[in-house]
Amino acid sequence: MIHTLEWTEQGVRFLDQTKLPTEETYVTCNTHEQVADVIRNMVVRGAPAIGVAAAMGIALGVKNSTAESPGDLKRELDQICDVIGKTRPTAVNLFWAIRRMQEKFERIRIRPVTQIKQGLIEEAQRMHAEDIAANQAMGRHGATLMPADGGVLTHCNAGALATAGYGTALGVIRAAVEEGKKIHVYADETRPFLQGSRLTAWELMKDGIPTTVISDNMAGAMMRQGKIKAIVVGADRIAANGDVANKIGTYTVAVLAKEHGIPFYVAAPISTVDLACLDGSQIPIEQRNAQEVSHIAGKQMVPDGVAVENPAFDVTPAQYIAAIITENGIARSPFDISLRKLTAQEVEVHP
């Protein structure tokens, strides 16, 4: 069992993903500012995990508050949400989590401050549990799309480490393997942050699922050689029309999939769907520090004076996507209709 993040008596505990695969160490945050830092520095990453981390960070900030009235607590909550909201712009789950915590506050603001605090802490923990349950449901739906045997390619890490547990894309693979399907995973290493080689390979190895790591630029050759029967990736934000923002390089994989007639699947919880974004052009793309590309393991790989680009995500247009797997079922083209239908099925959990 992988404990990506947990609410503990001592604070919010994170498995430090920057240290994997060679060191399994944990970081405990005692303030919401510390949680904002671990999100920004990618100690925790992956859209669903960022959502749960944001909720727990907010709960932590509220717990630490000395406010004595709901009104004072609300002002602090807004400041806390502002700090958490400025960490990473692309994953919509971050803003979904903030909104859900704010809505929770509104529903219980008539109660005493100690009860409001407790209610928000419980809401964050509920979001953690719900995320795992959503991934397991996604796995059941998505497993039916996986081949009975053969290679399945994934990009980045959309696994237990990108969620509260089990994973979205890797949850689909896990569920397929649990059903007896003989899947061999090809994991793109996923430059520049190497989530594929460091994280996906690590968690699949822990589960005994056969995995081969390849450089991102080997995916085309593997497809041409017939080694890949399906592709499944996660998502950081899904627009109303089915365009998907995901880790940089996902679009390249989707184009290769089309060229080779290989189905390209996206697995993500309903919280990743942003109906307010009409299409992918409206999704903000985070630009990260150039040093992630120019330096590896502290070693300079690009000469001084040469420019570097480092967009963390790209957008895969809906027409490249065979299906989007959610906890509420599988959406297919036309996605504007199917996604809206699945989103409406979302069960609101009230206190």
Added chain:
Amino acid sequence: MIHTLEWTEQGVRFLDQTKLPTEETYVTCNTHEQVADVIRNMVVRGAPAIGVAAAMGIALGVKNSTAESPGDLKRELDQICDVIGKTRPTAVNLFWAIRRMQEKFERIRIRPVTQIKQGLIEEAQRMHAEDIAANQAMGRHGATLMPADGGVLTHCNAGALATAGYGTALGVIRAAVEEGKKIHVYADETRPFLQGSRLTAWELMKDGIPTTVISDNMAGAMMRQGKIKAIVVGADRIAANGDVANKIGTYTVAVLAKEHGIPFYVAAPISTVDLACLDGSQIPIEQRNAQEVSHIAGKQMVPDGVAVENPAFDVTPAQYIAAIITENGIARSPFDISLRKLTAQEVEVHP
């Protein structure tokens, strides 16, 4: 001026490409075994440079020989060629260079041993000079295909560092810039060996040609954003039908180019064309050490117990290629006819 490799009185001197871009150091080889090692370890790499290095290694081995008769020298030459020929399997220039040195021997074997030795040394030096001249001719032909301004993507390093000087793909870019075209180069970093970030960026920076390094998996997003107007890469072997073996990831770039309607060009000397290979399926693909993928700058990035693939090259089928630029002119589809025609134009240099 970049001195990739040179024949000197002290031996064959190589710019150590494994140390770039942060250290500019040189390695001098005194034996053909040492030359075989620097080819194998990629101190020198790039198909045309490997060809010239092989010729110089053979000349060095012959120079060191104590054989007193042409017959004894021939037996040693065969052994030397055998050592050099076992370094890297994909670049056909290696075998072309061996054949050319053997043919030179045959033409002058009636002479005294000292003259044969001198003739082979001169042949290797001539191949060095011819390679630079071929690249400059390639540049003149290819520059006409480059856009007047805008982004040109290249993969791996097909530059001065991959040749005796000037470069094949980068020679085309250099010639276009010399003609006044305003080109901004996008250099794929080219995992696992990072020839793009370490070598292409370094030599273009030295020439003041604007360059942006991107991770390989960003190329698709850059094309979709309209930043790339043309693509030009080198080749390690070109089959008779126009299929091209080049650095792993080239095929992915070619598929992306097709999807975006961007012309994809290959620049390579005639010595890279292997008419004995009918198509790409007959080109042997070198598998290199898994550690090139699993470890970067000495740091382990893939957990123990997980498999890694590391094919050094892939094959881009001819139908993805807009044109092949050689020193004898530009070949277009149908390549089986155009390549044969350009190959027949090759001017044999006799002693």
